[in-house]
Amino acid sequence: MGAFRIDGVTALVTGGSSGIGAAAARQLAGAGATVFLAGRDATRLTELADRIGGTAIIGDLTEPAGAADLAERVLTEAGRVDVLVNNAGQGWAGPLTGMTEPEIARMVALNLTAPILLTRAVLPGMLARGRGHLGFVGSIAGRLGVREEAVYSGTKAGLSVFADSLRHETAGHGIVVTELVPAVVDTAFFVRRGRPYDRRSPRPVPAERASAALLTAMFAGRPEAYLPNWLRLPVAIRSTLPHTYRTLSRRWG
Structure with missing residues (x-):
């Protein structure tokens, strides 16, 4: 976050009990925001x-009325x-056929x-006030x-396109829409998904660094932040040379 101050701002962070969410809550509070943290781990x-002077809201976003x-x-x-x-x-992590319908x-x-x-x-409130920041962890x-990781990849692709579409929809209304596109973040995510991260590259980065990358991009008005930045290269290759990308992907996994 650096020297950013956002005193008087109200922030809501989901998944706030650990990882990127907890780091974002700490950084937002440190910059002067009033923070609401949502999650399931009470x-x-x-x-x-309690440590950051925020408000904890316990709930499950997978429930039908959770978000509302x-x-x-x-x-x-x-x-x-x-x-x-x-x-x-x-x-x-695992074959699609290994996932149940409820999962x-x-x-x-x-x-x-x-x-x-x-x-x-x-x-609606952001549009009425003519300002707001929407951040998405992609x-x-x-x-x-x-x-x-077909289902996971599909949900994150959908989130990315939603953010991009929303950015077009809110253009000119003072709304900043930012997506963080990380490779590997050092959190409990890989334990919970059922398979540890076993690649040598890219190396996992701390959750604090990932959160700072997202928040810095948000308050600078940028649409996205790659972590690490060189991830833009394979994305560009896939977009411009899809056959080459798929050949390389099959070879190197």
């Missing part, structure tokens, strides 16, 4: 909220949301549907696709 969420309940709670208590960080998400439904609900619904809930998997 103990960790409450402890962090969260938005209503924050808007009722704070009256506004100036910054929304859509961070909550989950992964799953697929929960992943789509958390990774894609919930961010859409939360954005829809806070956007993934390189949503730009390139990853073997045996």
Whole structure:
């Protein structure tokens, strides 16, 4: 975040009990924001909220009314949301045929549907005030696709296109829409998805660095932030030379 000050701003961070979400909550609070942290881990969420002077909201965004309940709670208590960080998400590694229908439904609900619904809930106020920041934690998997992570990749691709479409829709209204496109972040994500990260490259980066990259890009008005920045190269190759990209991808995985 550097020297940014956002005193008086109300921020909502999903997935705020650990990883990128917890780091974002700490950094936003340190910059002067009033922070609402949403998540399912009541103990960790409450402890962090107490440390940063924020408000913990326990809930499950995979439930049908989860996003609506969260938005209503924050808007009722704070009256506004100036910054929304859509961070909550989950992964799953393995063949598509190994996923159950409920597992697929929960992943789509958390990774894609919930961010859409939360954005829809806070956007009217942002448009009325003529300013607002919407942040989305995407993934390189949503730009390139990853073997045996088809559903996860699909949800992140959908999130990326949603953010891009929303950016067009809100152009000229003072709304900044920013997507973080990371490769590997050092969090519990890989433990929870059922398969550890075993590649030598790219190297995992700390959650604090990932969060800082997203927030810095958001408050600088940038549409996206790649982490590391060289990820732009394979994305560009896939876009301009798809056959070459797929040949290389099959060879190197």
